[in-house]
Amino acid sequence: MFQDYTFTAAERFMQYVQFDTQSDPLSNTHPTTEKQKDLSRLLVEELKAIGIEDAHMDQWGYVYATIPANTEKQVPVICFCSHVDTAPDASGKGVKPLLHKSYQGEDIVLPDDKSIVLSKNDFAYLNKLIGHDIITASGTTLLGSDDKAGVAEIMDAANFLINHPEIKHGTIKILFTPDEEVGKGTAKVDIPKLGAQFGYTLDGGEAGDLEDETFSADGVQVIIKGVITHPGYAKDKMVNALKIASDVLASLPRAELSPETTEGKQGFIHPIRLDGIAEQCTIDFIIRDFVTAGLKTKEDFLLSVVEMVMENYPTASFEFKVTEQYRNMKEVLDQHPQVVEYAREAIQRSGFTVRMESIRGGTDGSRLSFMGLPCPNLFTGMQAIHSKKEFISVQDMNKAVETIVHLAQIWEERS
Template sequence: MSAPENISNTVTDRFLRYTAIDTQSDPGSESCPSTEKQKNLGRLLVSELLEIGLSDAHLDDFGYVYATIPGNTDKEVPVICFCSHMDTSPDCSGENVKAIVHKNYQGQDIVLPDDQTQIISMKDHPDLKDQIGHDLITASGSTLLGADNKAGLAEIMDAANFLINHPEIKHGTIKILFTPDEEIGRGVDHVDIKKLGADFAYTIDGESAGTIENETFSADGVKVVIHGISAHPGFAKNKMESAIKIASAIVSQLPKETLSPESTSDLDGFIHPVSISGSVEEAEIEFIIRDFNTESLKSHEQILEQTVQQVLKAYPNSTYEFIVEEQYRNMKSVLDRYPNLTQLGIEAIERAGLKAKLQRIRGGTDGSRLSFMGLPCPNIFAGEHAFHSRQEWVSVQDMQKAVQTIVNLASIWEEKS
């Protein structure tokens, strides 16, 4: 049985409630969660899950929310988990978000009132052409919205509420997992896979309605530390070798027409400097290295290190450290072993009346790492657009379709078992 078209949705109210809570993560923090304020949303979610009737809902010390929707069938059905993350990106403020619902969008530019230079136009956001007649939610112009990934949270919560109140929809045991710190690459560092007890999972963290993703970048982080030579600037001739200038030269000599986020798309990988800091004596540059082909990461890193070495030829007394850290790997190598997982996701989307689109993510999700932790996990749309920016937006109707898709997935896994 598929989810009915006329679900009495709570998804919009939930989403607006969640966006009002600042949950920005902090890459400079070593704690988990990286910011305690993420637990404020976690506690609200637990309260709502308990109110729905999920008696085991709880928030652990690391900021993870776990809950179970008990199965209501006599069949043996694989245990499925639905997962979204609570944090918002550190790239843009998430404090004092003022969400605005724009009813019955008709293709016009949307000027955000708190900063009227922030204009959401169809020219810059071509996906808006599919939103005519929809109700769009934006922030007010001074913050991001938080649809990435509070839309996913609200959709899972609404689907859980529907399943509990409609026992005629048969399903196996469903697990719910809400994570902190996904935006800083640490979203599953402390997930208790054994306690979760799921066989397969779906992250609800994708963009356009109808999309399902079974392939991500593979990702490394690289830290380049430059050890320069300090000297008093008044007496520095032929002595000083400024680590700041060396670091700047390295960044300026990176490829620009290739291997750069600004000049790549589709299957292209890149080398991307994300921070630079330091002093004359020591400077540090942090990079993210991305490619769909895991082996290509090594060649990108070789290009980066060769650039460092070339620059340092002009600074004979300076040295460097080149530190590579694995971040996540392309989940396709795991998901290809479980084709049914993606296929049932496609069927669930199409039962919701959408055309399913299988595609890849030029990024990563919690599902990337969960897949390699023994929990195969493709990514399904949440409807979020222009994430990590003040022009972020989401469609109410797309969120409702995501709720239907989640309910359909629960039902389809029971049907096929």
């Protein structure tokens, strides 16, 4: 059914990545950066141009839209979701997308920084992309495929469904969120307004991947309060909070329990920010484990490390604050096996052997699942995300579009 269809995902994507939509982890506004709304406004315009009349952006920067059902069957309402923001890890300003046609296995040298090279030796997935058209940035920024690839693929699938009414489907909701990269992607989403029963995020990697499991996640903030005096008269009086924080970090295990020493189903304790002055400073940690109960074990261990260090500074004090971030979505998805099973079938119809993956991270789907919208994660094709070496295959993007359409069909067929 796609033989005569001209896919638009790559064209849309190369336009979308030129919008700077980087989110800000230090901001307390919603969205954390107003510039995210610039892309969201464009998406609303494009959705309306496709023929989706109710498309709109709310005050928080969320885009909602509905593809009406074209079947008489009673089909559960499903939602496809992606996020518009890009990660703070590398600049997203002034992205120059480059299309490398018919890749033949050669090294790809990015022109604006020739020291940045994409090689099959570093990225084995490139071996699967011989003959594909590959999109990269130019070497000075990330590309933004996380998750503008997902956005473009949903937009293209919407365009296909609206223009092919012979493809029967139930009501389909579209949701584009801000701030996913800073853990606030669902902070202001209106689930009753969305009106969906099941969902799918388009925020995965390799073509054929299906992810039904994430880390469970907490944040820990350790606030260390020293004793401050004039440094010229500080002997036997001053207790420097920054030095205490350094001792805490130096006391963490080096061979285990860190992102750089773990893989697979192993969790970790990860310091992500140190901020403050000699009088008081704060260390922010993220705690990750696939088993939710494992979070408490790691938090207790971290607390014991802090307490051990503080014994050397009896006049100083500290606070230890734990904040829940998200939970392993598999706990919810296992109660609704058809959501994953239909996705598996859709990926197979697109020509792939399904590869089940556990995400060493989280997606909007993690939080949405626990908000009443069971929501596994589908592939987009994106690779080397959050880096200047980010790349994506046009053909993989088109296959993601096909998977969305097949999924809409399967829900109608099974109803």
